[in-house]
Amino acid sequence: MTSPNETSGATRVFEPARLGPLTLRNRIIKAATFEGVMPRGAVSDELIEFHRAVAAGGAALTTVAYCAVSEGGRVHRNTLVLDQSSVPGLTRLTDAVHAEGALAAAQIGHAGLVANTLSNKTPTLAPSTRISAPAMGLVRGATPDQLAAVTADFERSARVAVEAGFDAIEVHLGHNYLLSSFMSPNLNKRKDGYGGSVANRARFPREVLERVRAAAGDKVAVTAKFNMSDGVPKGLWLDQSMQIAKLLESDGHLDALQLTGGSSLLNGMYFFRGEVPMAEFVASQPKLVGLGLRVYGPHLFPTYPFEEAFFLPFARQFREILSMPLILLGGINRMDTIVGALDEGFEFVAMARALLREPDLVNRFRDESATEGHCIHCNKCMPTIYTGTRCVVREAQQLIG
Numbered sequence: 001m002t003s004p005n006e007t008s009g010a011t012r013v014f015e016p017a018r019l020g021p022l023t024l025r026n027r028i029i030k031a032a033t034f035e036g037v038m039p040r041g042a043v044s045d046e047l048i049e050f051h052r053a054v055a056a057g058g059a060a061l062t063t064v065a066y067c068a069v070s071e072g073g074r075v076h077r078n079t080l081v082l083d084q085s086s087v088p089g090l091t092r093l094t095d096a097v098h099a100e101g102a103l104a105a106a107q108i109g110h111a112g113l114v115a116n117t118l119s120n121k122t123p124t125l126a127p128s129t130r131i132s133a134p135a136m137g138l139v140r141g142a143t144p145d146q147l148a149a150v151t152a153d154f155e156r157s158a159r160v161a162v163e164a165g166f167d168a169i170e171v172h173l174g175h176n177y178l179l180s181s182f183m184s185p186n187l188n189k190r191k192d193g194y195g196g197s198v199a200n201r202a203r204f205p206r207e208v209l210e211r212v213r214a215a216a217g218d219k220v221a222v223t224a225k226f227n228m229s230d231g232v233p234k235g236l237w238l239d240q241s242m243q244i245a246k247l248l249e250s251d252g253h254l255d256a257l258q259l260t261g262g263s264s265l266l267n268g269m270y271f272f273r274g275e276v277p278m279a280e281f282v283a284s285q286p287k288l289v290g291l292g293l294r295v296y297g298p299h300l301f302p303t304y305p306f307e308e309a310f311f312l313p314f315a316r317q318f319r320e321i322l323s324m325p326l327i328l329l330g331g332i333n334r335m336d337t338i339v340g341a342l343d344e345g346f347e348f349v350a351m352a353r354a355l356l357r358e359p360d361l362v363n364r365f366r367d368e369s370a371t372e373g374h375c376i377h378c379n380k381c382m383p384t385i386y387t388g389t390r391c392v393v394r395e396a397q398q399l400i401g
Ligand SMILES: Cc1cc2nc3c(=O)[nH]c(=O)nc-3n(C[C@H](O)[C@H](O)[C@H](O)COP(=O)(O)O)c2cc1C
Pocket: 031, 032, 033, 034, 035, 065, 066, 107, 172, 174, 175, 225, 260, 271, 272, 329, 330, 331, 332, 350, 351, 352, 353, 354, 381, 382, 385, 389
């Protein structure tokens, strides 16, 4: 029972909380869900409405995803590049979010081995030369000059994000995108100062974070979405990711770390859990890719049963060794899970699918008309990233009326 001097968990969820230089109106962040409404990288009205609705639904901070730092860093051609031309559109987006009382974060990154180079018509980069299925061919290990260029791209994109009115910048250090792939012993086989030891593999992401922090200034929060485990044999695992997290903490460039895992290259279901929507994936792809998916799909998308807060057992290990603010992510669907996370010392939670299913869930938690979300973890929203990201169950409900 709560004593008169203690704030109950539920109350604490809806009290304002500090994230670096920001004050968030509550502890709930809308996690990145590639919105799929950036035709040829343009900011569309649909993208703005997506985030306005999340903001109106009560989340404290909504994350625009995914914002590439360069053309080569896009996932495919319909990915936004965070350059000067995107400032007017993104300013409309951040204004719309602010008008609803929420704040906006830009997830910035370079897709690396996850980039579809045929669609991008631009080469991508890897820590070491290897075959990449999304690139449909060989991707070359980056030279030090190329890495310096990517670092400059991150810095420029951070400046653009600030100019466009974003309150926070989330650097993508997860899912085996470029920065994450550098930390992975499975993907980084370099022999120079960017490969080998844990410290060497962390060097490139740390250099990037230093420059992003400098570009962001002191009014914008900088966070990172960070892989605790790649979820693949010989990949990054807690023994090394905890060491890297300590290095990131000691660098002091981050206001919080959002904890994730998995690999969009090698293990696409690790950070989702739940059903594999293979038929929908196949249908969303060109014929040849669909055929490949039928054959290799079960390897790329092994099934993991869904569990509420599935990353909590890993994230606890990080909570024990770090003093910096942490954001718990992964399978959060219930109010009591959020209260439990705060009780365990996590400063914030991030929710993706639960808020795709119900953008107003945070408000309904607050007014106590809901204690649990309606997402059933069917993952059929995943293939909708090619046609406008949405919850298909919600869509069906809306059509029925
Ligand atoms: C449709 C969809 C698109 C996603 N796109 C991104 C993305 O662009 N960047 C990213 O870091 N994570 C992305 N994710 C992963 C989520 O941010 C989150 O890590 C994952 O869904 C687990 O959280 P949840 O259980 O709250 O959904 C996406 C998730 C979904 C469902």
